[in-house]
Amino acid sequence: MAKKYDIYGMGNALVDIVTEVDDAFFATNGIEKGVMTLVDEERQAALVTAIDMLAADKQCGGSAANTVIGAAQFGASVFYSCKVAQDELGEFYIADLQANGADTNLISGQLPQGTTGKCLVMTTADAERTMNTFLGITASYSEDNIATSALLDSEYLYIEGYLVTSDNGREAMKSAKAIAQQSGVKVALTFSDPAMVKYFGDGMKEVVGDGVDLLFCNEEEAMIFTGADSEEAAFEALKASAKQFVMTLGPKGALVWDGSQSIPIAPVPTKAVDTNGAGDLFAGAFLYGITNGLSHAEAGALASRASSAVVSKFGPRLSKAQAKALL
Template sequence: MKKYDVYGIGNAIVDIVTEVDHDFFDKNSVEKGVMTLVDEKRQMDLMKAIDMKKSRMSGGGSAGNTVVAVNQFGGRSFYSCLVAHDDLGKFFLEDLKRNGVDTLLTHESSPPGHTGRCLVMTTPDAHRTMNTFLGVNSFLSPEHLNESAILDSSYVYLEGYLVASPKGLEAIKEAKRIAEKNKIGVALTFSDPSMVKYFSDQMHQIVGASVDLLFCNDEEAMIYTGTATVDDARVGLKNLAKHFVITLGANGALIFDGDTFIEIEPYSVRAVDTNGAGDMFAGAFLYGITHKHSYAEAGKLASLASSRVVSQFGPRLTPGQAAKVMQDLMA
């Protein structure tokens, strides 16, 4: 039996979540609804234009959110990432420890510099727009992988955001190589439409001939396959992934289990913040399939869990909320 259900590799990001109105984007030349990489000065300028008294800080990062979710539902996970020897780095590592996620990183051994942070701007329509300063995440490389932890995992989970960094790209390529060589499942998340659109060549390098499990939303699926409808995109994805999940926002999700398509019904909620919804879906789904649940059962759990995330501010549930999801699912 493997020690870990999921070995994740991704950016270590501290989220700074705040609310803005729609006019803010035009006034400050921000592209709405996607993740944009920015330098430190640009991010600080945006923060000066926002009432930061109403902001909230939390551990984040796409794959980081996912491995935390795996643990909250009762699984075990390991996370390879990189933080700096600063207050935000200490905050991030304490957050991983509090959620039971294993890592080899320590605050004392972390390099100088700045820990990555993401300014998450939410609007009244519940959409999230992210401007991310990567900081030391740009230096995440194959040397930060833990091969023994990979070999003791059921799945390796690769964060698509890493394709934006040359060293990060090499790191996830190496993680995939180790996993495939040792017959360990490889799961990939496209992470954001901007990654698929602007780093398509790099993403092709990761997908390669195939991945075992792909997570994406409808927009990402259509961009990557060059199609105009989800129906066409799902046909194209069958040639790229053995199994895949296409999240459809308020319309639920579509899962391909290797043989058939499974439609996952949405849970009706009033969405206030969609930040972290896809990360939660992936975490709950990975927990499900590594604990003897069918793809349909895992999809139902993931749909309910992500509906709870979007009905509140922040990308994660508390352990108590995760337990309530499991309880409600069995009711």
């Protein structure tokens, strides 16, 4: 029997505030360039004050949200499990999810008290993204936020690696994975960011456990996680942790392991202006492909086109029309 959802995603719900800055902004404000840094509300408020908010773009985000919305824009049926607060940004988040075709556990007007998380995404002229994130209420995302009936009615569970930073988030990852495995739902995981495997490596290995069906990572994350000293060695080592996986290689494209063979995915040349969301959309396009009749090679090619398109513009998403044009 066909499942209601192709993808059930779980991750941090963050309202993305996307803006352009220069390297001097990082020096002035003591920001480490090129990584995601967790900050408290006071620190983020100071940074928000320092940027040009009128020129900033705002949308519901978080890594897994960008992935499931990307998949939905191609035509996948998706559900997103997350946590926001009863505030203006929380209601904005629900409306934006629904407008993009994603079902969710969130119910407008019935949200908990607190502050909805925000991610300040700073892009520079070299197309690199730097994120400062205040998690807000999503830091308390837990097993209680898992919508089990929707998860069981999905072909894939997609877990965001950023959840590993809290004990309750990590337990939720493990719990959802166990429910999926016991019920024949395939488990996909993304490492999300090199910092997640560098600073939370033990927790990530705990989540991976006896392995996942599909893993998304880049070569840096793969090397840190496996301890390998080359992308080739890391590729081989990942076979012990995932039945199938995708290793993205930036401008060199990607490598897919489909369980029996390595499939090189050619890059699509473009002028990058903002790398924010490239990995998220790659995963969304790939998951859409393999749940909607495409081979791994075809899904990889679509994902390569999609990530190339999204880095050529500002912001972590394409429009639905832009996504459909890539099919």
